[in-house]
Each structure stands twice: as structure tokens, then as C-alpha cells.
Amino acid sequence: MQTALLVITLVATGILCLMLLLSRRSVLAEISLVLTLCAFAGALTLDWAILGAPEQAQSLARLSLTLSGTACLALVGFSLVFARTYDTARLPWTHVGILALLLALPLTAAALPAASLLRQPQPGTPWLVPLTLTGFSLQVGMIAALILALYNLEATLVRATHANRWRIKFIVLGCMAVATSQVFSATPAILYLTLDLSLRPTREIGLLLGTALMGFSLITRPGQVKVVFSQRLAYNSLVVLLSGIYFVAIGVLGQNVALRQSHAFSQLDVILALVGGVLLTALLLSETARRKAAVTLRKYFYKDKYDYRQQWLSHTHRLATANKSSALYQAVLLGFCETFGFSIAALYLRRPPNEFFDPVARLEIDVPTTPVHPGDPLCPDTDSRISVKDLRGQSLPLPVSFSIPLQSNDTLAGFILLGRPFNTDEGYEEEDFELMEAMARQSFLAMHNLNLAEELALAKEMEIIGKISAFMLHDLKNLVYTLSLMVENAKYFIGEPEFQRDMVKSLDNTVARMKQLITQLKKLPSKGSLHCEDVNLLELVQESAKAVPGAQIVVTGGPASALIDRKEMSKVLVNLLRNAHEACNGGEAVAVEVGNSPHPYVKVRDSGLGMTEDFLQSSLFVPFATTKKNGLGIGLYQSRHIVEAHNGRIEVVSSPGRGSTFTVLLPEGGLHHSHGAC
Template sequence: MADIFHITVLVLLTVYPAYRLFRNRSVSSAAMLVAFWCSALVLGLDGQAVRSPEAFLLWKGAGLYAEALLCPVWIAFSLCYARRFSLREISITQRAAFVLSFIPAAIVAVYPVRAFLFAPDFAYEKVLFLEPLAFFFYLQIMLFLAIALFNLEATIANASHGVRWKVKFAVVGAGAMAMSFILYFSQSLLFRSLDMGFMTVRLGALAFGALLVAYSEVERGAEERIVISRSLTYRSFVLLLAALFLVGVGIMGEGMKLFGKSFNQYMLTGMGFAACVALVLLVLSEGLRRKLRVLVQRNFYGEKYDYRVEWDAFTERISSARSRDELFKNILIAFCETFGVVGGAVFMRGRHSRNFLPVCFHEMDSAETLFCSDGKLAVRMAQERAVLDLRREGTDFDAGEARFLKDVEARFIIPACAGDQMLALIVLGRPINMAEQYDEEDMALMGALSRQVAVVFKNLRLGDELAEARDMEAFGKVAAFLLHDLKNQVYPLGLLTENAREYINEPEFQKDMLDSLEGVVARMKALIRQLTHIPANPALDMRPVDLMELARDTAESMPENTVRFFGEPVIVQADAEEMRKVLLNLYLNAFEAGTGAPFDVHVGCETQPYVKVVDYGRGIDESVLRDGLFVPFRTTKEKGLGIGLYQSKQIVEAHGGTLNVTNVAGKGATFWVNLPR
């Protein structure tokens, strides 16, 4: 029977990690495979030593290597199991511990097996007597396995509320397996010997731990990736347990001296192991921790909550969110951990709908449901603006609302109100400790936290509205630029229409009119192409352009005898169509400023190529120059858009040039376009 049990445990330790690695090829799965197989190897070699007493030194010699390798493989397993593994995130201390964990293997490689142990009557009494070297050998193994336990505790301590319950049994099971070896090797401290009869207890402990791991991963998933914070400091339960264990070992040693064989070694060791595992499970129990927390707060501090601590923790959770989804999740986790409930959901009022729509579920079955603004629940919460305890006040709501609240085992509904608006409803599920009593202190803290949540949600809504306003503003700017270009294109068409009444029958006018219309059509098509595909930074079509020729061509859109040209041809690299927009805008401004009087255009090259447009109107008001002549949407014209000069300046600067103005009040203004050579 014992052999069957032995083989069953070996199969479990061998097959399950291989199956897990096959299903999930990850560093964590590979580390589990090595740790479990090394543990199985220790069991197998010890079993062979017991079954073949005549060759026990051979089997035990190989077993010493396997026992020594338990240290690095279990430390490696504890550093990556259920964690987001990265070599860079492993501290220097942990790396040093991993390297030092190979010392027991080095000791085995240097010394022969007889330097560790001897067994004069092993065929009759399965006890290995240890040499002093073995005492220190097994002490090192226990210390390194304790480091693995410390790492496993760090994993569970860093797990969030929603993850801890998923990995709790798996981490406890892995810890139980490591603890079983510590208990087994602790005989070396007590008796300077190893009683192989304890193998059955160790087999049971390993089977129990492996089954816990398998159960947790099959039932609750094995894909968690807990992030370990280097800055996290906490009181280690493993260190306390290790201290208690060493004290217990000392007491047991004294008991053996006093009572001898009447002190039942096997029973006491088994009970001690079971008690340790039970204690770990109780400490990791959410319900027990909740009870202890409430008990300590109320009996030692007079209040259930330390409000400063709760507020700091809640604020820290909110401020650490890096996305909207993470913000919602952090809010629910904070409520669940603070008030000891299993899960929750957030229902937020839609921006374009008055109904409350689900935006986040945490440890609660998601549902395609909503709370109508005119439903009984929303109306009641809007009127009372207080936390609703469903156990005390019932669920007299609409049928769909009542069914949803029953399905998710809801206990509390908390309104998040800002001013006269109810922005969201927070639904909290059943308590972890079903016997916990909630009073006015709980309700007050829920209300305080919900008001903070309402402020956050209001800021989110204001941010959305601001983003929409900016989008509309951008659209308005595009529309304004479009209207300005259309206005400049319509102007020459108006001149053609007026002149056509007199000269339509003249062949020369007909030819000029067709040329002008073709030019307008070409520019309109180019404008349509730009609007069809607007790049983030439009590229200029830079080609050699004669500024004098471009200035004269642009003037053809103006009435006859309104433009006087001075200067000489100057060749520059420019986008002809874009510069045409600039010149046409300056021409129209000069023409309107002079109330139809002629204006001058100078083209030349001094330090830089330039085009100068001089009008002889009233000039520009000093207030306009002071406030900003090139600011968009600012105009002094009755029907102006305030776009032309701003757009012209942008085009000139895109060419690497400058657009400046000089002004003499009452005598006119001069605009300078300077371009690079």
C-alpha cells in the first residue's frame, strides 16, 4: 500500500507540471516543472535507498545531489511563479541568494557520501546518523528553502484584491511542499539523524501541496502576473513562522530528552505540519483578516476606520491609474478592500443619454443591463442621495433592476453626486464576512469616498466636453480657411461677370475670360484635393519661381489699372500656388484699403528676395498693430473673417521667410514678403 501511495505521488509530481508546461509555455511553467521534478527525484531516490538497504549509500549519494538542488530550483520557482517575470526586476539580494544556493551542491561534489552520514543497521532500522558536515548541509538547505517561502509570501502580499483569492491556494500549496522538506530535514537539528520513516509524512505533505496547486490553477486560472514592488515593506509572516518553528524544534528536542520514546514523533510532526498549513490558510483568509481588522480598530482605536489612512490609500489608488479603464477598476478595488466585499460594478450616466450604463465590473458577473433614469432605483437614489443597504431596505425596484441585483448578490448601492447631478451608481456585492455588521460609520465613509469619485467623474466629463469643443474649434478653423480661399476665388469671378456685360462680344475679352475661368477652376480643383486629403504637415511643392512673373499673373484677377509694378525678375524656390494665395490676399487688402485706388508692387533682391505691396489708404490703427495684426479671427473689416493675414504669414514662414508690415497713420501701409535665396 505504501509503495502504491509513493508511486501515485511521484506520478502527480511528474505529470501535472509537464501538462501545465504543455498548455502554457512560460518561464513560470518551466520553473514549476524543474521544482516538482527535483522534488520527485528526491522522493524516488530515498525510496530506492529504503527498498535496497544493501546499496543505500549509492542511492543516498545521488539523493544528496537532488536534495542540494532543491535550493536553487525552489528559489527560482518562487521568483517567477504567478509573477510578471523579468530578470531586471530581480533585486541584487535575490540574485545573490540564488547564486549562494548552489553551495550545498558544491559541498556534495567535494565530499564523499560517508562524510555526511552512516547507518550501521540500516537493513533493520531505517535511520541515517549524520556527521557534523551533514548538520550544516541540511541547515543550509532549510535556510534557502525559507528564502523560497519568503518569496512566495511576497507574491501573495503584492497581489491585488481581485488576484489574491485566485492564487491563494496555489501559493499556499507550493509553500506547503517547501515546508514539508524543511520539517523533514529539521530532524538533523533535533537528533543529528534522519528517520526515513518520516518519508510517509513527507509524501502526504507533498501530495497535499501539489493537489492544492493543481486545484487552484484548474479552478481559478494560472495566468496571473503579479507585479512585485521593490519599495513595498511589510511585516513578514514567514519570518515570524520561522522563528516560532525554531523555538518549537528546541522544545521538541527537550521533550525527547525528558520523555524518550513515549513522545510520539510521527504524530507530533504530522500535527505540526497540519497546524502550520492551517495557520497560513487562516492568515490569508479574507474573512478572517476582515474580522481581525474590525476587531483591532474598534477595540484599540475606538473607531472602525482610520480615516486618514483610508483617504490616503484611496487617493493613491485613483492617482496611480494610467487609463480610464484602470481608473474604474482601481475605484472598485478600493471600495471592495475598504468595506470587505467580494466585488462591485460602476454604472455611469451617459453623456448623451440620461440612463446609467455599466462601465466596469470587478469580481462580479458582467451583464448587459442599465438603470433607466426614470426607473425606481435611479429616482430613489436621486431623491435620497444616500447609501442604500439592500439587506435593510429591501429591493422594491423595477423587475429588471431587482433581478440584476439579486443575480450579483448586491448589498450596497452608492450614488456618486456632484452638485445637483448624480453622475454614477456604484454597486457593491456581498460581504466577504457574511456576519459583519455595517453601521453609520461605514455609510459615512462610503458617502465620503463616493463624493471624491463624483469629482473624478465630473472632471472626466469636463475633459470629454473640452475635447469635443476643441474638435469643433479645429473644424471651425478649417471652415474659416476654406471660406477665405473661396472668397478670394469668387472675387475675380465677380469682376468677370461685371466686365462681361460690356465686352462679352469682343474675341480678345472672350479669350481672357476663358483663361481666367480655367485658372479659377484649376485652383478650385486644387483646393478640393487638399480638403480630400489633409496631411498633418502639408508638404510644399517647391520649384523655381519668378516672383515678378507670379506677381503679374496674380494681378490679372484684379481690376485693370489698379496695380503698378516696379523692380526686376527674381528667381526663388517656392510653391507657386501657395504664394499666389499670399499675393492675392495682399492685393485685395491693398485694393480695399485704398478704396479702389491704385497700389504699388515692388519685386527685388537686396539681402533677400522680396515682394513689397504698398497701398495709399488710411493705414492700420495702432491698437490693431499692438493687439496683433496676424492673430487669427481678428479683423477690422465689416465682413472680414480674420483669416487672410494669419494664413499668409503661415505660408510665408513655411517657406522659411517672413511677413512684416510698416505703417504710417493716414498715409497707408506696406507689407513685406521676404523669402530665402
């Protein structure tokens, strides 16, 4: 039976190690964890071999101690690098020193003779291997290393946001199960100066349970997580508390064992304690359990449901650490989820001069990319006082419970959706709503200030562009002048009339394009500078497609009339078509759809590499931000500027590996519109 358990544990460990090496996460963390698992598995195999060859117990036990020391060192290393990014951009010297100190564990076991670490077992009890004082010291060092690893893993889990915590929780719990089983089995070495090999099944079950938890995490919760760590130590630790309780309990149990005149704990007692400890740790780390416990304590022992000072300081600190819009949006959603006990959230903001609200951030929820209009069930009511809208019990397209308004001068500037509470029995009252509104005001001010700072930075960038353009204009003017002379000379000195006409025509076109580029560098079109007319979008798309040579462009749809500046909108279409063609690497065709439902639109779809959500949120329409090797990152910025000058907008849907779709939505045209400004 025990042999079968060992074989199952070794097979499961081997499969997990293979999965880790193929997962392509953090290479250093993967190697450390694989080394930990393999070393522990090797130590288990050697302990099993001792029972079959007791005459070689000393030498085999020394090798087992060497592998156990290696595993402890590797586990501490894993706990220091797994899912962590330090604020110093490298591993702190204190951590390097700890690893160097722990290197003495395997080196000491490997270098010293077996007789200086262990004594030969007594006949009749081959599973009890006595330790020397040096061997006892090694066991103490290994237990200290295991507790340090548990401490580090808990700190990583606590520091992670609840979305990242969801991804790494079972890997951390798996490592904790492995480490805890090793601590349990090493306890007799401290109490009786004896290695009790009869507790090997406890370590096997711990390793098997740990591999199952980690394998479950790799299969169901893929993706790499990084938690930013400061060098300051966290003093509040569940691991430290449980370790103290454990060793007090061991002392009590040791006295009980002595009174019974027994030499070891019952295997069943240890296994039940191990499984119960893992389950208790999972319960203590559960968001749902934490929320229920917090609500119960506040309800019966405190006057107020919230510690407002602590909530305010925590939320302010979270907002202050965000250095760009996408990070700030996530910080806002995370703050609301953790404060009010929800697992999903979404943020919608109004984009002037439009009246609708665009989704700009989400947390553990997929939201449609289409905007939400005032009066939508998800949108807070604006008829009277703008306040939190209770959505519980309503039939909605999203599983949300509350819509929290973001206000700017008594105007609805956006809203936050919260859903899927951790504690479904928790009641939300006026006290909750007042704190929601206060945090929403604070969040909007932070977003508004950051937006102003980004606009100022963009204005400075455009000022730099203007200075660069001055030098570019000088060089371009010289080129235009040179080409003009070539045209004039060619008219008189080229003998072949046909060649003359072709060359003159080509050079004239080049001169015209350069002059047009100079004009574009001087300024972008504004709303007042547009000359709008009713234009058939289908015809304009077909004309623009001819300006992208070599591209396979398939245009579908029917006639759609839009009130636009034909020349400026042609620039937008050519830019989008060229980008789509380059994204496809000249391979598959670019699909273009023209329609008029409910407003005129042009949809350009490619099958290229696509873009990440972070790039879409923070860099897509920013000058000089581009995914192309030779791109300048100005085309899309200019395109959006032109479309917005038409009172239109550009919507983008993209994901890595699935291509991108750009949709240009424009104002409707018709016979009742007159030509001129839009």
C-alpha cells in the same frame, strides 16, 4: 502501505507537471515549479531505495541531497517569478545574487564525496543516516532556502489584489505545503545531526497535498496573473512570525524527546502538525476570516470602526498609481471592496449628453451591457439628498447590497454597486455610509481629473492630426489636379467613344472621392452641420451593403424610420460593414438586423476574432488604436462622432474568439419631423 503512498504521490506529481506544461502560463515559472516537484519526487524515491539497500545508503543519500538542493533552488526561483512583474522590468540583481548563492547547494552535494557528507547507518537502524558537519551545513542552507521561498510566496499573495489573490491562492498554498513538509522532515538533521528517513511519509503527504491544491487551482482558476513588485522589502511577514514560532516549538519538542530518550518525533505528530499548519495558513489568508477578525477587534478594542487616516492614505495611493481610465476604475472598485469587505463590485457612469448610466468596469461579476436609467432600483435615489442606497433584502437582477452615488455639483454622475460581503453577519451603519460617500467623492474627483487629462491628450493628438493633414492635403490636391488633366485630355485624344466614356466616368469618380477625403480630413461633422430627414434604415443598410464589394451581407428586419443625415449615416454603416467583413476574413456572412424596438437601431454582427475587454474599455473608439494589421484606427472614432452628433449611441458586445456585435441606436423619425438640422 508506504510504498502505495509513494506511488500515488509520484503519479499525482507527474500529472500535475503535465498540466503545468500544458497550461501556457509563465514559461519560466512553469519550468521552475516542474523542476521543483520532479526533484522532490526523485529525492523521495531515493530515500525509499535506501531502506531496501542500506549498504548503498551513503551514495543514495548523497544523490537525494543533490536533488533536494536542486528542488530548493528551483522553488526559490519559482517564488521570485511566479505572478510577478518587477518595476525594473527584469529580475533585480539582488535576486539574481540569491539564486547564484543557492546554486552552491546542489553543486556542493554533487561534487563532494559521499563520505564527507554522510556516515554509514548503524546496523538495525538503516533509516537513520548520520550527517557530517558539511552535511549539516547543507541541511541548514536548504531550510533557509525553503523559508525564503515561503516568504516570497507570501509576499506575492499579499501584494496581489483580492481578485488576483483568488486565482493564485491555492497554488501558493500548495507550494507552502510542499516546502513546509520538507522543513518538518529536515528538523532532526538540525537537532540530532541525523537524516531520519522514517519521516519520508510526511514529505510524501506534503507533496501529495501540495499537488492536489495546485491541480485544483489549475482546473478551477485558470488565467495568468501579474503582480507589480517594487524592490523594497516587506517587513511584516506571517512566514517570518510562524517560522520563529515553529523553531521555538521544535526546541521544546526536542527537549521532550530527549527526556523520553527517543530518537525521533512520532510520524503521526508530524503529519498532524503539517496538515494543521496548512489549514491554519489557509485560514489566516482567508478574506472572510480576516474581515471577521478585523470587525471583532475594532468593535471591542477601538472607538471607531475604521482607521480613517490609513483608509484615506491607502485609497489615495491606489488612485494615484492608475495611469489610464480602465486601471483607475478597477482601483476604485478594489478600494471599496477591500475597505468594506465585499467580493464583487461594478461601476456605472453617465455619458453626457445622455441621462442614462453605462457600465464601465466590473470586479468578479457579470453585468448586463444595457444602460441603467434614473429611477432604476439599482440607481441611487435623486428625489432628495443623494446618499448611499441600501439594496439588501430586495429582489434585484444583480446580487448587490449597496449603491454608492458619485456626485458632480449635486448631480448624480454615476454610482458603484457592492455585493457579496465576506462577512454576512457584519452590520453596516451610518459610520460605514459616511466613509463610502467620502471615498466616492474622492474617487469621482480622480476620475474627473483623469478624464480631463485624457481629453487634453486627445485634443493634442487631433492637433497633430491636423498638422499631418496639411501635408496630406497638399499631396492630394496635386493628385486631383493631375487626374483632372487626364480627364480633360482623354475627352479629346481617346479614339474609342465607349472606352472614353468609361474612363472619364471612372476618373471623375476618383476625383470626387479624393475631394471628399480632403473634406473629411479638414473636420468631422458636428450637430449643427447635419441635414437630417426621415430615412428608412432598411433601405439605407441595403444601399450601404452594395458599397462593400465581395462581402456576404445578410440583412433582416423590417422598415424603421430614423431622423438622420443620410450621407453621414451611410459612412457609419459602410465602415461597420467593412470592418465586420474584414473581421470574418471574407469567410462567413455578416449578419445585419434592422429594427424599431424601442428606438430605431441597426445591429451588425460578425463571427471574427473579437476583442478583449481591456481593448473595449480603453482603446476601441480612440484614434489610431486598431486591431487590424493595416488599419489606421480612425473609422470607429469618426463613426461614434457622427452617431453622437445625431443624439444616438453605439453599443458594442465582443469577446475573444466569439466575434463582435455593434448596435447603432438612433433617434426616432416620423412625419412630424421637418427636414433640416437634427
